[in-house]
Amino acid sequence: MSELDKSVRVLGDFFKKHVLEKVGKDALVYKDRRVTWGEYSRQTDLVAMGLIKLGVKRGDRVGVYFPNWPEFIFTYLGAAKIGAITVPISWRFTPQEIKFVINNAEISVLVMADGFFGMDFVKNLETIRGELPTLKHVVILNKEKATGGMISWEAFLTEPGPELAKYKVEVKPDDPALFLFTSGTTGVPKASVLTHKNLIAYTDGQLIASKFEGTDETLLLNIPLNHVGGAVMAVIACLNAGNKLVMMDMFDPEKTLQLIQDEKVTVMGQVPAQWAMELLSPNIDKYDLSSIKAAIVSSQPCPSELIMAIKNKFGVMPQNAYGLTEVSGAITFTQIEHGEEKLKYTVGVPINGIELVIMDMDDNIMPEGKVGEIAIKGDAVMKGYWKRPDEDKRVFDKKGFFHTGDMGVLDKDGYLTIVGRKKEMYIRGGENVYPPEVEEAIAQHPDVFMVAVVGRPHPVYGEVGRAYVIPKPGTQPTVEAIKGFLKDRLARFKIPEDILFREQLPLTLLGKVKKLDLYKEMEQEFAKK
Numbered sequence: 001m002s003e004l005d006k007s008v009r010v011l012g013d014f015f016k017k018h019v020l021e022k023v024g025k026d027a028l029v030y031k032d033r034r035v036t037w038g039e040y041s042r043q044t045d046l047v048a049m050g051l052i053k054l055g056v057k058r059g060d061r062v063g064v065y066f067p068n069w070p071e072f073i074f075t076y077l078g079a080a081k082i083g084a085i086t087v088p089i090s091w092r093f094t095p096q097e098i099k100f101v102i103n104n105a106e107i108s109v110l111v112m113a114d115g116f117f118g119m120d121f122v123k124n125l126e127t128i129r130g131e132l133p134t135l136k137h138v139v140i141l142n143k144e145k146a147t148g149g150m151i152s153w154e155a156f157l158t159e160p161g162p163e164l165a166k167y168k169v170e171v172k173p174d175d176p177a178l179f180l181f182t183s184g185t186t187g188v189p190k191a192s193v194l195t196h197k198n199l200i201a202y203t204d205g206q207l208i209a210s211k212f213e214g215t216d217e218t219l220l221l222n223i224p225l226n227h228v229g230g231a232v233m234a235v236i237a238c239l240n241a242g243n244k245l246v247m248m249d250m251f252d253p254e255k256t257l258q259l260i261q262d263e264k265v266t267v268m269g270q271v272p273a274q275w276a277m278e279l280l281s282p283n284i285d286k287y288d289l290s291s292i293k294a295a296i297v298s299s300q301p302c303p304s305e306l307i308m309a310i311k312n313k314f315g316v317m318p319q320n321a322y323g324l325t326e327v328s329g330a331i332t333f334t335q336i337e338h339g340e341e342k343l344k345y346t347v348g349v350p351i352n353g354i355e356l357v358i359m360d361m362d363d364n365i366m367p368e369g370k371v372g373e374i375a376i377k378g379d380a381v382m383k384g385y386w387k388r389p390d391e392d393k394r395v396f397d398k399k400g401f402f403h404t405g406d407m408g409v410l411d412k413d414g415y416l417t418i419v420g421r422k423k424e425m426y427i428r429g430g431e432n433v434y435p436p437e438v439e440e441a442i443a444q445h446p447d448v449f450m451v452a453v454v455g456r457p458h459p460v461y462g463e464v465g466r467a468y469v470i471p472k473p474g475t476q477p478t479v480e481a482i483k484g485f486l487k488d489r490l491a492r493f494k495i496p497e498d499i500l501f502r503e504q505l506p507l508t509l510l511g512k513v514k515k516l517d518l519y520k521e522m523e524q525e526f527a528k529k
Contacts (some may be wrong), residue, residue, distance in 0.1 A: 002201075002204055009173050010172070010200075011177060012077075019041045022242060027040040028244075029246045033070060037242070043074040043078070043157075044074055044078040046159070047075050047079070048160070049160045049163070049164050050156040050157050052167060054136070054151075057082075058167070059084070060085065061084070061106055061108060062110075064076060064087065064111055065110060065125075066091065067113065067116040071141055071153070072225050073225070075111045076178075080196070081167070081171070082167040082168065082171065087178075088179075089102075091117070092492060094488055094490065095488075096488075097491065099128040101189075102134070103132060105386065107135055110125075111138075112139070112140055112141070122145055122147065139151045172196075173197040174196075175196055176193045176383060177199060178194040179192070180226070182432070191385060191386035192325050193384055194382055201380050202329055202331075203236045203241075204352065207240060209348075209352070210321075210333055211293065212241065215241055218263055219238055219266075219269075220256065221245055221247050222270065224431075227431075228325045233330065243267075246263045251430075253274075256274075257284060261291075264291040265291055265292060266291055266293045267296075270298075273460055284313060289313065296330075298322070298330045304344035307344060317343065318343070320343055321333045328381075328382070331380060334348035334415075346415040348415060348416065349413070349416070350414070353378045353380060355376070356376050358374060358408060359397075359401070359403070361373075368411060369412075370409065371407060372408075374406045374407070375397070375402065375403050376401065376404060382402075424454070424515065428461050428463055428464050429461040433494050435452075435465075438495075438496065442467055445482055446472075446475075448470075449470045449471060450505060451469050453465055453468075456498065456526070465496030466496055466500065466522070467500070468500050468502050469500065470501075470502055470503065482499055505518075
């Protein structure tokens with residue numbers, strides 16, 4: 001149940017309120033398309049009934065293979081209305097990555113576009129179609145591209161019947177609504193299971209902490225919808241508050257600035273790399289950015305110089321934030337009234353409904369000022385990983401705390417400072433990259449004996465990948481050959497920027513690469529630049 005509105009138990013309940021109060025007002029804006037709250041509710045009902053017609057039931061998984069288009073959101077929330085679970089698939093994924101997600105989540109219906117930005121979605125699917133045993137139906141937006149039994153979007157949309165109401169009342173707060181894939185130490189991606197209760201509880205706290213709880217705000221979305229920042233912090237936050245969502249299908253600094261001016265955007269959350277690219281625009285002073293009331297910097301540490309630059313150009317002190325997919329989004333935010341020092345050097349205090357502690361190796365809660373692992377409890381924390389009880393046992397302790405794998409310290413005011421990552425993930429321009437997954441792909445190259453992947457600093461993307469490779473004896477692989485080998489195995493953002501060949505790597509007694517030594521080596525390298 002929403003703390004902000006007691007009548008809301010599941011995601012579909014939000015539509016009842018907003019349609020009554022603002023039926024003719026804009027809910028979604030994408031290029032020249034403007035979708036009112038009335039049309040938003042109707043489109044999600046049409047999708048919901050279309051899914052019922054295809055045999056989708058509560059708890060079934062529906063794949064969504066779209067860029068940031070309104071149809072993505074219609075499918076996402078249409079599925080939620082009948083208790084089905086949305087599984088986003090990145091438009092950047094290779095056929096093998098798509099196959100993994102569909103098979104792992106046991107997707108029965110896939111709703112998709114035919115392509116985007118040079119990517120042929122139909123060809124990608126055709127490549128793997130015979131290897132998808134659970135996939136029964138494919139719905140495609142462009143009817144001209146419907147082949148091999150695909151159903152057109154027009155034919156899929158179905159006028160609501162009495163069945164829809166029956167399905168809606170069966171949905172429960174603890175029912176899963178969203179699967180978002182993350183990875184971990186094994187390199188095998190796993191799905192975080194986020195429920196209606198998770199998403200509602202999370203956005204209740206987010207809206208208050210980010211000063212976004214008003215009902216006449218406009219949020220700009222220019223990050224992928226297959227990430228928690230897009231699917232939850234943007235879509236569900238706007239659904240919760242009844243605010244307008246302005247969508248971009250691809251990040252572009254100049255177009256972002258133009259949209260802020262044209263749509264009078266009031267709230268914007270971006271990773272540091274996006275803010276930096278906008279600030280570097282030679283035309284930034286030509287735009288009226290005065291509508292911005294909340295500027296949120298999330299996903300990775302933000303240099304104090306960038307924070308001050310945002311304040312100077314956008315006219316508002318930004319908020320720093322920290323979060324994870326498994327806890328539904330950013331669960332700490334700095335508060336402007338607490339001063340610039342807190343903003344520069346911390347990621348803020350927990351949102352309402354979140355208990356955040358620092359623990360030692362034995363799961364004992366540490367006092368303020370002591371470094372340990374960040375652990376979190378609350379209604380925003382995921383139900384668990386899809387069919388991974390082994391991972392659930394590893395990340396949840398006996399007290400119910402979720403162990404993040406990140407190291408931090410709390411000060412006397414409850415502000416969190418991130419000290420480092422226990423996990424190895426790095427963030428390239430807002431995209432999460434998991435080294436074990438990349439290492440596994442590189443290791444399949446016939447000339448590679450051993451490989452270690454780490455993130456290294458980058459002036460624009462924040463971090464990029466660096467692979468240290470030991471070639472097999474008698475071979476001489478090239479950078480070009482390995483990158484070409486990866487092109488069909490990994491999304492482009494996962495392919496390392498640097499590939500360095502070494503005769504040996506620092507190893508532990510057990511034969512594991514000592515990545516801390518590689519990080520120290522990089523620190524010395526970049527300190528000289």
